[in-house]
Amino acid sequence: MCRFLAYQGDPVFLADLVCAPAHSLVRQSLHAAEAKTGTHGDGFGLGWYGERPEPGLFRDVRPAWSDENLTSLCEQVRARLFFAHVRASTGTATTRANCHPFAHGRWLFMHNGQIGGYDRLRRRIEAMIPDALYDARLGTTDSEAIFLAALANGLARDPLGAMTRTLEAVRAMMSAAGVDEPLRFAAALTDGETLYAFRWACDGRPPSLYFRQTERGLTVVSEPIDGRRDGWRPAPKGCALIAREGRLLAVEPLGAVLARAA
Amino acid sequence: MCRFLAYQGDPVFLADLVCAPAHSLVRQSLHAAEAKTGTHGDGFGLGWYGERPEPGLFRDVRPAWSDENLTSLCEQVRARLFFAHVRASTGTATTRANCHPFAHGRWLFMHNGQIGGYDRLRRRIEAMIPDALYDARLGTTDSEAIFLAALANGLARDPLGAMTRTLEAVRAMMSAAGVDEPLRFAAALTDGETLYAFRWACDGRPPSLYFRQTERGLTVVSEPIDGRRDGWRPAPKGCALIAREGRLLAVEPLGAVLARAA
């Protein structure tokens, strides 16, 4: 289980959201309040959009709370759209390639959750990644595999549909394998223009996910970064948030099949 | 504040004490029970005596709980005397050179505690390190500086006296500088033959320290590794434990001046 933050809106220094707040993501790396694990010290990552269509990516294996490079980068970089993530491994190794977010072309993806029985299903999930994308499989996490599979399932032209189909496929694999543990999924996805955030679980108990809409922009978080409840709304279960230019445009249920499963 | 473990006795695999127990040091790195901080993820270290008079040293900046090298080494190495340490930085950087234990010649030293006002006193404390030892100053911690100063103060011929004199000198510097924060000190020291453990604080509130004497050997820990109280005795405040060949030989008060200060 992990903690993450996605922002879209007027350009802000990353430090303003990632480091400075009382219960910032960096502080959550040491003391999260709503996660199954309090400590998220198994690496971290930043993805942000600057002057190029492709995002910058900065990931490292050390805990976020002690990384000087992370602090300095967050102080310097100002962005209208960025992702930040602190990781608590559910079993896979602590390597840069296993840290979120994952980037491919213009896309960024990060995830908090778990695929029940992943150790048994990994091979089948990876089989969804086509040859053309397989070279981009750099790590061993379920999250990266889902991202690459979703890319193969048409993420570029139909992000919600592609992600839904991918989760459906994983869910079917889990059923076929007789996996009892749940599939739980909170995630954020973007092509550099539209921001999508997902909250869903097959057992109706998805990871926490909140959002705050202000004049300046939209912030989506695993848990509020100011340690308060006001100003933050829980993302509805079984739904995707869709935003552009820092405005939440829609909250859509995640398709019939997934909605049924939830 | 940190957590540590020292063992002397019949040779055991390090994993038997460092990794396997229910509340092992590796588990304490993620969830300590008696420390000011629950998480000790700012690096770790092992020091052990094998076939040479000088100890082996293995220190790294990642959290102990996820380090495959630490796990494998603890599985393989069997020793009659070893130190293990997980670190929670009180401000200094997360570098290998700042991880405990520290080694010099045949000596090993590790520490849990704090020197109040260290950021102001560092220069004066380092001034206690003579030229001949200054090249061995590899990091920036108070702990390493105290060790090197104690070496200069005659650790080789009078370990208790040298450590007492060093703490006295630091205490005097603190007073002279008008430092209000306390000097708290739990530590372990060895030349490969005799094991010393210290528990002292200028305000009478030293860090926790326990020991367990069995047929097989002596184990000294920041907190019990089995999560239980029976079998473990708290080290008396203001005292040093002295052991040889796995037998606790003496518990000595830490000198007149220090005893008064405590």
Place this chain on the structure above:
Amino acid sequence: MCRFLAYQGDPVFLADLVCAPAHSLVRQSLHAAEAKTGTHGDGFGLGWYGERPEPGLFRDVRPAWSDENLTSLCEQVRARLFFAHVRASTGTATTRANCHPFAHGRWLFMHNGQIGGYDRLRRRIEAMIPDALYDARLGTTDSEAIFLAALANGLARDPLGAMTRTLEAVRAMMSAAGVDEPLRFAAALTDGETLYAFRWACDGRPPSLYFRQTERGLTVVSEPIDGRRDGWRPAPKGCALIAREGRLLAVEPLGAVLARAA
């Protein structure tokens, strides 16, 4: 392309072969003489057999030439059988999981060479790894995939046959995919008792491999560690060396198909 060393014989401190010699493996990491690349700074690894049937494993991403942990470990550990490896990546990431040697149960494997067209073939090579072993696929290298595939191909009961069949299969995949670049393979393998070393290439130009048999034991190296030629014999092309208890027992051609291909 990488540099490696395997030793079997009377127990020696690893430092005696890995660090101390004039052209030791650690020095080769900075200045190799016979490799395509002079620098082998993309991680390193040690595997050794101590008191357990399973080997110890110590791998890290930093260059061998500057790693204090490697130095200390080599000073302390004495073994009758060990592998050491310094890596020059041919494209895959610098992660611990991509460093050699690879361990599985009692087995150790390390490799120097290349699979032509691996980026296109990776998926098919990984498909040789059965479900039961797939969880052990921790990195992304061709070398680890070949090792796991060879395990699946019966390494435990027929090491030479299994490795030969695996190379044949890879060679067939390369042909089918129209890959022009060669398959070149120098490797060492052991179950903790018997040591195998391989030297083969589909184009008759395998990586360098030498061995030295003395009273004390057998050393197999990518290039002589003393910078001299005398005392070292090149491993014959297209052959496997087989040793037990530090004695070279046989030099066998690598099967009919491979021999033809070579």
Place this chain on the structure above:
Amino acid sequence: MCRFLAYQGDPVFLADLVCAPAHSLVRQSLHAAEAKTGTHGDGFGLGWYGERPEPGLFRDVRPAWSDENLTSLCEQVRARLFFAHVRASTGTATTRANCHPFAHGRWLFMHNGQIGGYDRLRRRIEAMIPDALYDARLGTTDSEAIFLAALANGLARDPLGAMTRTLEAVRAMMSAAGVDEPLRFAAALTDGETLYAFRWACDGRPPSLYFRQTERGLTVVSEPIDGRRDGWRPAPKGCALIAREGRLLAVEPLGAVLARAA
């Protein structure tokens, strides 16, 4: 000995100078042409000025040639003034704190060279750092110590004078200690507005240093990044270059005492 690059002028993506050229700094990390050592794999660093008066700092211990974070950051960050450095240690540990550039307030400093007898002089050189700056002493290199001493010697109001006085003082310490090895110094320094580059040695053999002035800006390098000579001029020995807004304004001899020594 190290390799570095400093740029001031029209904003450019760091990658255009640090990564892309045929003999870029990243390539020099693996194969430098004019350095005493060909390999500069003991860490790297970037310092750059963005929207704040203080520079950003990104330093890591891995070789520059394989670091994905470095690549991505250089692709994203565009700056009018930045420093980049690849390190070959002359003895001090490979830690982030020992990597260049060093930052303090608005200042950045990086160095290529050596202080003869530093292991014997370190303590005295550090004694030049006043209490108020000593807390900023994070590593153990001669370079960082010289930078902090120069800050104490008045870098803010008289950069050339302060650096000259610092080098004089070090030179006097070397003489007093009977050090035979030379003091050699190529360095770059900036407060975010004015760029200074130094080339000096007490034995008249300073490290290589070149500069190229174009319409777009000024680039100062240890060796030309395009592998050619035309367009690049060697920095005169015993001099400092002074530039503002990407224009070389002056080339000044480094003071009477230093000039005599050179």
